[in-house]
Amino acid sequence: MTKYVIRRLLQAIPIFLCATLLSYLLMALAPGGPVEILAFNNRMKPREREELKYILGINDPLPVQYLRWLLGDDWMRWDNDGDGLADSAVFFIDLYAPKLNDSGKPLIDDSSGEMITRSLPPGTQRGILRGDFGNSFYYKRSAMEVLVERLPATLELGLTSFVVGITLGLAVGILSAVYHGRLFDQLSRIGAVIVNSIPNFGLGLLLLLFFGSLLKVLPLGGRCKTLLDPSCVPLPERLEYLILPTIVLAAGAVAGYSRFMRASMLDVVSQDYIRTARSKGLQERRIWLRHGMRNAFIPIATFLGPSITFLLSGSAVTEQVFSWPGVGRLAVNSVIRRDYPVIMIVVIYAAIATILGYLMSDILYGIIDPRIRYD
C-alpha cells in the first residue's frame, strides 16, 4: 500500500504541473486583465495604468510570466553592485523599461530618436516551487497569507457538511433499500428530487428568510457574532452559525448519496452470495448490514474523493449567500478581479485536494474490498 501511495503521489507531480500550466494559460488568455479592473477609475491617468502593468509584471510575455510564477525572478534579473537596481539579466528578460509619457507611451529622446529607459529593480520572487506564491494584486500581500486566512472557515463548513451529508445520505440510502417500494423509500426519492431541483442560493435564501428572519431562531449569515471584540469564539459556542450553511451544502450530498447507496444496496442484495446467506438462515439484519452494506460501499467510494475535494475547496454560492469568509468566495472575487496570484494559489489548493481526494478513494477501495490489493 505504501509503495502504491508513493507511486501515485509521484505520478501526481506531472498532473499537478499540467494543471497549473493550463490554469495559468486559461487565466492569462481570458479577456480583460487586472489593470482594467484595478484601475477602472477616471481619476487615474493612462500613464498610471501602464505603470501598473509593469509593477504587476503582466507586460511580460506569457511564458515569462509563468516561469516567474513557477520559478521566481530573482535569477532572471539581479543586482551585482548593491545599488538597488538590476544590472544583469538572463537573455529573455529586459533589464530596462521605457520611461512613459502622460499617454503611457514610451518617451523618445528628441535628439537621438531612441527610447528613454529606466533601470528596473532586481527580481525578488522565488516562485511557487520555492514556496513563494507571490503577492495578491488586490489585497497587496502574500497570496498564501490571504488563502490561509480563509482556510479555517472553509474547512469548518466543508468537513461538517461532509460528515452530515455522508452520514445521513448513507443511512437514508440503506433504509430506502431495506424498505424498498414502501413509504420511506418513496418519500426519500421525492425528497432527493426536490433537493436536487433547488439551487443552493435559493435554498440558502429560503432557509435564511424562514429561520433567521421570520422565526429569528438562527443567525442571518456570518460565521461569528458581530462584536467589537476581535475574537471569534470557539466552534462549539457558535454552532448556530453552522446550521444553515451546513444544511444547504449537505442537502445535495444527502440526496446524492442516498440514491447511490440505495441503488448499490439493491444491486448487492440480488447477488448470489446474499441468497446463499439467506439460505444459511442468517438473520435479515446481519445480511443487510454485514454482507450487503459493506459490499454496497465499494461503488460509493468512487464518489467520496471528489466530494472531499468539493467540500474542501469551498462553495462559492453558499459562502456568498451566508457571508461565509471561505475560499470559495475568495476564488470568485479573485477571478472577477483577475487577481492572478490568488487565483493560482486557489487552483493549486484545489488541485492538491483533488489529487488527494482521488487517492483517498483508491485507498478506500482497498480497505472496503479485500479482493483489491495494491502491492
Added chain:
Amino acid sequence: MNKLIRIATVVALLVFTTTLIAPTVAQDMGSGGPIIEPNFGDDPTTFNPIIANDGTSYDVINRMFPDFIGVDSATIAYMGGAKGGLVSSWDIAEDGVTYTFHLRDDMAWSDGVPITAADVAWFLTATLSGETTSPRQQLQDSVASYEVVDDHTLTIVFNEANCTLIDTLNPVYPVPAHVYEEVYGDDYAGMDENDYNLNPTVSGGEAFVFSNFRPGEQTTLLANADYTEAELGAVIPQGWVYKIVTDQVVQMEQFFTGELTFVDSVPQANRDDVKARGAAGEFQIFETPAGTIRFLSLNIADPSNPQDGLDEDGNPIDQGHHPILGDVRVRQALNYGMNFDEVNEGAFFGTGVPVASHVRPTDWSFPPGLEPYPFDAEKAMSLLDEAGFTDSDGDGVRECNGCMHAEEGAPLALTVKTNAGNTSQEALYTILQDQWNELGFNITLEFVEFGTLVSEFVAQTYDAIGVFWGLATPANPNGIADIFLPGADVVGSGYNTQSFNNPRLNELIEDARNLPGCDLETRKAMYGEAYQILRDESPWIWISTGNVLLAAQTSVENWAPRAGGARWNIDAWTIAES
C-alpha cells in the same frame, strides 16, 4: 422686588434648561452602543492612506484619519475648518502657485502625539517619491515642492497656477510620521508588503481609532477618547463595525431584524417597502442624490481601427468614423428615442433622475437650462431620415440610403453591451433595445462579464457600452477632461474611449481650469457651455443619476444625514439599548 423676581425667573429657567441639556451633554464616551454598518464589498486592502486605492479601504480610513482639507457637509465644498479636516485655513500667494496651509493645533494621534505639518509632509514625501504602487500621478504632477514652516503651517508650491489645485490635494491625509518613520523608513517601494498596513497601532484625529480586522468578516474601530470635534463633547458610539454582508437580500433582512444599525444604500427592490415603513415610523430614512451616473458610451470613431487621439507632438490623429455612430444625428436620434419614464419604471423602480450631461443637478457647476432630451420618437425618426437611414425594404430595419459613413444598404445595426449580472443594467438595456428597434434600429444586446467589458471599452473596439461612473465629491467639473478630451483618447488605457474631440470643448475645459482669479461664476458659465456641447454632440447618452435611500434604525438618536455626508456627525449617534 421685581428685580428679585426677574433674577429668580432667570435662575429657574437656567436650572430648567440645564436639566434638559445635561443628560445629553453628560453622556459618556462610548455609551451609545456600537454602530454596525454593512459592507457589500470585500475586505479593505490597507489602512495606510498612502497606498489605499479602493473604496472599502477608504471607508475605514475616513473614520480613523482626518482629511487634509475637510469638506463642509452642508455646502459639499472644501472648506478650511470643516469638520474632519486638518486645515483650518489657507492663503494663496500672488504667484498663484504657493499655498500656505494653516493647520489646527488641537488634533492628536491615539498615542497622544499631536498631529502636525510633519505628518502631512511624510505623506507627501512618500507619495511624491514615485516609488509607492499607489496611483497618485495627478498629485505628483502638480506639486513642485512643500515645506514644513512650523508644526501647524505647511507650504505647498505647485507647478502651475490653476483653479483645481485644491481638488488635486484630495488624496492627501496626515499620517503618524513618528510611527511610519519607524515602521516603513524610506522603503516606500516595499510599503505594500508591510504587516503594519492591516494592523495599525496609531490612528486618530477622527471619531474612531483602529481596533481589529477579521479577514472576510469585519473591521472594527473604537471610539476615540481624544476626538476634539465631537458634537456632544465625546464620541458617543462605542465603536463602528464594518461588517461584510455579501448578499443584498440578506443585508436588508439583517437591517429589518435590527442586526444592522444603518444602511447607506437601500437596494432598489426594497425601496418602496423601506420608504413605506419609514413613513410609518419603523425606520429613519433619508433620500439624497447618488454619486454615480449611468451612461451609454457611443464609439464615434472607426472601431476596426482604434487610434490614439493625439500623436507624439500633440496633433490630432484621424480617427475615422464609426459607420453609424459617426453621424451626430444618429446619436441624437438615440437620445430622442429614449422614453425615460418607461425606463425609470421598468429598470429603476421609479428612482432614476434623468441627466442631460456629465453633471448632477446638485453640483455647483450645473447650468440653468441644461435639459435632458425629451422623448420624441417622431423627431428621432426624422433625424434618422435626415442622416440617410431609411427602411427601403419594409422589414422594419433601416438601411443606409445616402448616409454619411456606412456602406450603401448597410443596416442600422448596433451592438450594445453592458455588464452581466447587474439586473438593473440588464433591464435598462432590454427596454432601450425595444424602444430603439421601434425607430428602425437593429440593436443586438450582449451582457458581458465586467472585466471583459472593460477591456473592450478601453480597446475602443465596441459600438456602444453601458456602465456606471462615479462622480467626484465635491464635484470637480474639470474631471471631464479625463473622459472627453483627446489627451485621454489612448487606446488600451485612456477613458476617452469614444474618441470624442471637439475643439471648443477642449478650449473651454482648459480655460475654465486656468482662469486667472478663478471666478466661480465665470467658470460656471464655461463649464455650462461645455456641458451643453456634450449634450448636443452626445458622445455618451447620459441616462440617469438617481437617488440613494439611506435608512437607520429608530433606535439611533442624532442620525441627521446630509447630502454632503451621511456620517458627518457619526460621533453623536446614540444607539439606544434594544
